[in-house]
Amino acid sequence: MIIMNRNTSPISPIKNEYMDEVYKRTVFQDYPDVELGQLKDIYAKDNNLNVDEIELASGADEWIQKAFITLGQNGVMTITPDFFMYRDYAEQLQLPFYEVESEADYSFDFAKIVKAIHEKKPSLFILSNPHNPTGLMFKEEELQAVADAMAAIQGYFIIDEAYIEFGEEYTRPEGDHVLIIRTLSKIYGLAGLRIGIIIAQGETYDKVTRINHPYPLDHVGMNLASVFLEDKAWVKEYADYQLEARDLLVDAFRKVNQVMNVNDSYTNFVFTYGDKALSLGRYLEANGFSGRFYEEDNLKETVRYSIIKHEDYSRLNELIEEWLKNQTIKK
Ligand SMILES: Cc1ncc(COP(=O)(O)O)c(C=O)c1O
Known part of the structure; x- marks a missing residue:
């Protein structure tokens, strides 16, 4: 099948010779701290990001869960359909969860979304862009409308960009309350290594990373990802x-x-x-x-x-x- x-x-990015290099680099008996910094540096440089505004954890999934814990106390709102794990994490954490339905053709009415935000006042809004499952991208003004509505109620807005490298560059909404989630699982083909990235600024960064583990990822996985990303x-x-x-x-x-x-x-x-x-x-x-x-x-x-x-x-x-x-x- x-x-x-x-x-x-459908194909692996990992070459056999990476394994020898990873074996050489990995100090198995030690805690992996240097490697975390190295991988973050490579990712930040490749993606024109400020390394102080990114952090890594076990997949985009872990960031979704962490963001719900740290920013979602008064409820999480999303659109439906979207990535099914949003609902799962909200249920797991027993958070109020609101979904705004698509139209029959799977497009979304952003005026309806903004209205729902003002009615329910969730502390966090999340959607994927490019969007799972429709495969489409939202317009900049649509995302800005959500960002503005969430700012007006002092909430946060997460754009889950798991597929962004398959999409088009766009101007992201402004504001410290806007967070981006990315992953090495999709275009980088490393779903098995479980490496997810959060991008956030200032106090938002501090809040979302507040419950981090000291060593969020393992040595071998991080070194393997770094060796691959260095093979430009x-x-x-x-x-x-x-x-x-x-x-x-x-x-x-x-x-x-x-x-x-x-x-x-x-x-x-x-x-x-x-x-x-x-x-x-x-x-x-x-x-x-x-x-x-x-x-x-x-x-x-x-x-x-x-x-x-x-x-x-x-x-x-x-x-x-x-x-x-x-x-x-x-x-
Ligand atoms: C929109 C979206 N976000 C996040 C994820 C999960 O990514 P990760 O493998 O980094 O946990 C997926 C996986 O299919 C996804 O479709």
């Missing part, structure tokens, strides 16, 4: 492979856009919806390509597919064409 339901990279030419080639895989993915599914909706993608996946979407999803699954199906009411007629190896697209294209031959044209 070719997995298309996990939003991970390969990092670029590896990222390009995935960007190309995403373009091949969108091209493959565009073939069915007379019978269902196929979104553009600013992520490593493509989102399909409409009453034929499940039929195609099941057909592909029966033939060895497993997309992501959902149980949630508002996602029942949707399937999301993530990138696969370049060499697997010819079979995927054949299957999509075979399925399409048996359809009557109607969205």
Whole structure:
């Protein structure tokens, strides 16, 4: 089965020779403090960030949870659909949790979102941009409207940029109450190492990092990530492979856009919806390509597919064409 339901990279970024280098660098019997600083320096430099405004933890996931603990006391608001873990963490922490529903076409009415913020006054608002599961990016003015509304009620706004390297650069909303979450799990292909990044300023940084562990990540994982990130030419080639895989993915599914909706993608996946979407999803699954199906009411007629190896697209294209031959044209 070719997995298309996990939003991970189809190939590993880690070369065998990295292992020897990591073995040499790692002082296994010691606590890993120097390595944390080294990895932060590399990431900050590569991404034009101030190293004093970033911190690392176990995946973007841990930052979501930490931010909910430190900034979410009066409730967390998000949009739905979005990354399902937002709900899980709010439930885990027994925080008031509010969701603003999308429209039927999975777009969002930001006037409705701003109104909900003023009504419920959550202490934290979070959404993903680029957005999971639609694969789209929000407009700068939409994000600014959320940031302004959260500032007006003295709350915080987190933009979860797990997929940002697949997206387009944009002007982020201003303000110390705006935080960004990133990860090495997506374009960097290191989901297994569990490295997430928070970007925050001033007092917000102090608050969100207040409950940090002294050694948040392990030696080996950090050294492996650093050795990879230092291999600049390969990092670029590896990222390009995935960007190309995403373009091949969108091209493959565009073939069915007379019978269902196929979104553009600013992520490593493509989102399909409409009453034929499940039929195609099941057909592909029966033939060895497993997309992501959902149980949630508002996602029942949707399937999301993530990138696969370049060499697997010819079979995927054949299957999509075979399925399409048996359809009557109607969205
Ligand atoms: C929007 C979004 N945020 C965060 C994550 C989790 O990232 P990490 O692997 O760094 O915990 C994911 C993973 O799929 C995601 O889709």
